[in-house]
Amino acid sequence: MARKAWKRKVGIDVASKNSFGAQGTLQVGADSYEIYRLAAAGDVSRLPYSLKILLENLLRTEDGANITAEHVRAVAGWDAKAKPSTEIQFTPARVVMQDFTGVPCVVDLATMREAMSDLGGDPNKINPLAPAELVIDHSVIADVFGAPDSFARNVELEYERNKERYQFLRWGQGAFDDFKVVPPGTGIVHQVNIEHLARTVMVRDGVAYPDTCVGTDSHTTMVNGLGVVGWGVGGIEAEAAMLGQPVSMLIPRVVGFKLSGALPEGTTATDLVLTITEKLRQHGVVGKFVEFYGPGVAEVPLANRATIGNMSPEYGSTIAVFPIDEETVRYLRLTGRQDQEVALVEAYAKEQGLWHDPDIEPEYSEYLELDLSSVVPSIAGPKRPQDRVSLSDGKAAFRTSLGDYADHDDAPHTDVDEAVEETFPASDPVAIRDGNGGEETREVVSAAARANGRPSKRVAVTLDDGTECELDHGAVVIAAITSCTNTSNPSVMIGAALVAKKAVERGLNRKPWVKTTLAPGSKVVMDYYERAGLTPYLEKIGFHLVGYGCTTCIGNSGPLLEEVSAAVNEHDLAVVSVLSGNRNFEGRINPDVKMNYLASPPLVVAYALAGTMDLDLTTEPLGTDTQGQPVYLSDLWPTPAEIEEVVESAIASEMFTRDYADVFAGDEIWQSLPTPSGDTFEWDAGSTYVRKPPYFDGMQPTPSPVTDIAGARVLAKLGDSVTTDHISPAGAIKVDSPAGEYLSSHGVSRRDFNSYGSRRGNHEVMIRGTFANIRLRNQLAPGTEGGFTRDFTKADAPVTSIYEASVAYAEAGVPLVVLAGKEYGSGSSRDWAAKGTALLGVRAVIAESFERIHRSNLIGMGVLPLQFPEGESAESLGLTGEETFEITGVEALNDGDTPSTVKVKAGDTEFDAVVRIDTPGEAEYYRHGGIMQYVLRGLL
Structure with missing residues (x-):
């Protein structure tokens, strides 16, 4: 055709x-x-x-x-x-992808071409019908840091590890129409999106219409700052959108968020977004649209709007959009969009009533309001982005949280001890001094402070260069300026550089145990750093460019200093990372790091100088200058006027025009990669990166009827706030894990394991890594942490890996279910959280509540999402996870109806579970065994 x-x-x-x-x-x-x-x-x-x-x-x-x-x-x-x-x-206007989620998308499309041919259809029908753009940004790892050649060496390692994946993507770029790839070393997908890819108003075949998109990354919502309605979906939904399948949705409730006032001096966009995240999480906006309006909108620069939009998944909304106004037009012009494009955006918005008028209040389902002047400096942690803490309360909040991560038998540690014990060096990562000597401190410390202790385990460490230092709980071992959330924002990036400049001028440096990394979201950042003469100051304190990619924010932080890592693991220290990212979930950032805090780039620099979380940055000194005087954060913090002066003098539209002039071309290494050709991909049976998945094996032109679930066992019984980070394979691959053993058996050496994210094109690796997060706590296997469960196919139900148990269940013909608490599947839009669940043999997930994207993805993979009755949970129903489950009433779907509830019998307990198939379109996907099967049959 x-x-x-x-x-x-x-x-x-x-x-x-x-x-x-x-x-x-x-x-x-x-x-x-x-x-x-x-x-x-x-x-x-x-x-x-x-x-x-x-x-x-x-x-x-x-x-x-x-x-x-x-x-x-x-x-x-x-x-x-x-x-x-x-x-x-x-019907979204376009699709954006990053490489971790994009590679499996292209794998699936390649597999669908073969399946189409096998079913007697035209394989060329499997082709993007809307623009699809993929940015390679998730693969670079910050292995090398603190050196002038960090960037070059990390890129070299990236190509070594990912050559096979990149060749596959180059094949896809040639094989599919309307599919473009932004090569490695260019930027982070969401920053590239707002700076270059986003149109705000699209033009196609002479028709002008609003730019809309879906993306295979939950932070696609960053583009909401430009007035573009778009959100994150799983890769399977993105594939359907590329193939012309509309996104089925219910007309949502819309929360109006009125902004007034202006940010006070000393606060940043990061402080604002952490405040909004906390406020919206408390209000409850999961599955809703959030829209900002009011007089304060004009006071929010476009970069700040993008930061707020970026964090939409952290507070759970589908989008968090700003309307088009003068600031939108100014930003489009700054970032090098052509004059006619900019003129069209303004004319179209005004013609269609899409131009923001602060005097008109739209009608909303719910209303919230924030006076921007009430925002205070903030951080969030130690494990969730919505756990905002005022910077002034950071030390106390850290101490409160530390008890959850450190051994309670560790010696108590008090401010009095720190202040008067002169035997500890000035570089002590937990030392807190007033800068005026121990005697004065001794006199002013109160009895109350004497009782304010915390667990302490001081460990002496000698670094490779001979530096001697001492670590304790709370030592900051990673300080990373990373993530599209903040690196797209010139004000906070320049603010960080100015803090570094003033620190260097006072003679301060990062603490030697801190791994410091700088990973901007686009090359423009380094351009304006160079033009402003700020790069040398960042490098002086260790913030060398390590790559243009997500790095630390997605777990690609690379290893800690070897001696630090050894001390942390040997003594079980609860150490800390501080990053300018959007996610700080457990086990995400680095396997050695238990506590993770989100902070603005200037505060990341400050914590690198301090070297500890156990410090009140608002009242206590970061260190001592060359004159022996204490240096406080207030001494280093730039004024808004200082930041604005650099912004005005150092940032110009020609930077964006130049850096994006040939954005799809890539460097010499990219261009020299041997590229396969042909309409269908020639799979390599020996590949450990890209393998043909089994989704369409044995598929028939018409779907088989859906069936009830009988004799099912529980694979995992989980608590609240289980994220897709807990479910989907991510981060490093351990040698003794099922995935590590698989790679070893295929001749892959440990140094070449790479990460789970880079191996998303190989279902064999990903199945073995599903539910294998080191911080996952499966209540079915108490006392364990990680991917463990019990295997009830054996008489004594021994504890084993989740993957090995799933194999045993599959061989015995036993279907599986997962039990969970509230907010199941929150976090990133990882399709492998659903794909892995399905391939492990899970037929249904029964949770107290679901996050939108993961619930949708489960249906897209043929897994039934069920919800406990209102007010009930596994605990209240007395479920242990050892029961055998029967789920009846599912077969009503075969009659074209979606039952509101189904009957669940677990041992002697019975209850009616709510069916979370929310739309007729989702019901069709489920009847077909998944969205890919539905689309493929439709294309026949």
């Missing part, structure tokens, strides 16, 4: 039925564009910005079948207070 005809078949890029007469033209300068006017659907002036975007989407794609006039009326006449119940089909 010709490409144009195929597009017509799936409703892409074809004329709308135009039932409302919305089609018209918009003249912008000398150019004319076809548009679909919102006003044709009625008075929508008070409709939230985000719903206006959805309304335009429906007007333009109305086909009379999947998208009807009734759908248009439902959005145009949206009832703000109603419970979401009306399903619509949203």
Whole structure:
């Protein structure tokens, strides 16, 4: 079938039925564009910005079948207070991917081509029908740091480890239309998206319409700062979107978040977003749209808006969008967009009522408000991004949390001990002095302070260069300026560099046990550092460029200093990382580090200088200068005027134009990679990186009926806030793990294991790493931590690895279920959290509540998401996980209906579980065994 005809078949890029007469033209300068006017659907002036975007989407794609006039009326006449119940089909304008999630997407598309051929269809139908862009940003690891050649050496290692994956992606770029790859060493996907890929208003075949997107990374929402409605989905949903399948969704509730005032001096965008994260988590916005409005919007620079949008998954909303205004236009112009593009954005937004008017308050389902002037310097930790702590309370909060991570039998450690015990060196990572000598301190310390102790385990360490130091609980061993969240923001990046400059001028340096890394989200950051003359100061205290990628934020922090790692593990120290990222979940950042804190880039520098979390940065000195005087954070903190002066003088639009001029070309190494060719991929049976997955093995043209679940056993019984980091394989691969043993058996040496993320194209590795996070606590195997369970196919139900147990269950023909608590599957939009679950043989997950993306992904892999009755849990029902489960009522789906509940019998306990298949579209996916099977059969 010709490409144009195929597009017509799936409703892409074809004329709308135009039932409302919305089609018209918009003249912008000398150019004319076809548009679909919102006003044709009625008075929508008070409709939230985000719903206006959805309304335009429906007007333009109305086909009379999947998208009807009734759908248009439902959005145009949206009832703000109603419970979401009306399903619509949203057609994103484009798809963005990063390489960890993008490689399995391309693997799946390659496999679908073969399956299509096997079923007698046209394999070329498996082709992106909307622009799909992939940025390679997740693979670089900060192995080398603190040296001028750190970047070059890390990139070299990256290519060595990932050559096979990169060759596969280059094949995909040639084999698929509308699929482009941004090579390694360029930037982080979300920063590249806002600085270059995002259009804000798209133009295709002469039609102008709002830029919308879905992305295979939960932080796709960063683009919301540009007025682009987009969110993270699993790779399986992204594949469907690329193939022309609309995203099924319920018209959401929209939370209006009114901003007023302005940020006070001394606070940053990071402080703002941590405050918003805490506030929205407390309010409850999972599955809802969040939209910012009000007079304070104009006071929020675009980079700050992007930071706020980026953190949307941390507070659980689907999006967190800012409307288009003068600041949007200014940013587009700054980042090198062409004049006509910028003019179109402004003209289109004003024509369609999408331009922000602070005097008009849209109608919202729920309302929140924040006075920006109330924001204070903040950090978040030690294990969740929503656990905000005022910087002034950071020391006390750390001490409170430390008891959960350190041995309670460790000697108590008090401020009095620290202040008067002169035998400890000044570089002591836990020493807290007033800078004026021990006697004065002795006189002013109160009896209350004497009792304010904490566990302490002081360990002497001699580093490789001969430096002698002492570690204790709370020592900061990683200080990383990392992640798209903050490295896209010039104000905080320049602020960090100015803190470094002032520190160097006072003679301060990082503590020798701290691993310091700088990983910007684009090359533009290093351009303006160089232009401002700030790079030498960062490098002087150890913040050398280590790569353009996510690095520490996704667990690619690389190893600690060898001597530090040995001391931490031998003495079980609860050490700390501080990073300017968006995620600090347990086990994510580094296997040696138990406590992780999010902070702004300037505070990351400050903690590198301090070397400990057990310090009040607001009142206690970071160190002593060359004159013997104490240096406080306030001495180093730049004023807004200082930051603005550097921003104005060092950042120019030509930097963006130059750095993105040939963004898809890559360096010499990329261009010299041997690239396979052909419409179908030639799988290498010996590959340990890219293997053909089994999703379509034995697939028939029509689906088999769904069945009830009988004789099931529990694979894992989990608590609250189990994230996709806990479920999906991520980070380093241990030698003695099932995945490590698999690689070793295939001749891969330990040094070449790479990470789980880099091996997402190999289902054999990923199955073995599912539920294997080192911090996972499976209540079915008490006393263990990591990927362990009990195998009830054996008489004594021994403890074994989750993978080995799943193999035994599969051989015995026993289906599996997972029991969980609240917020199951929060965190990143990792499709492997669902793929691995399905491939382990799990048929259903029963949880108290689900996060949106993971619930959707489970359905997309044919796994049934069920919810305990309101107010009930595994504990309240007395479930131990040792029961045999029967789930009946599922077969009602075969009649075209979705039951609201199904009957669950677990041993002697029975209850009605809520079926969390929320839309008819999701029901279709489940009936077909998954979304990929549904799309493939549809393409036949």
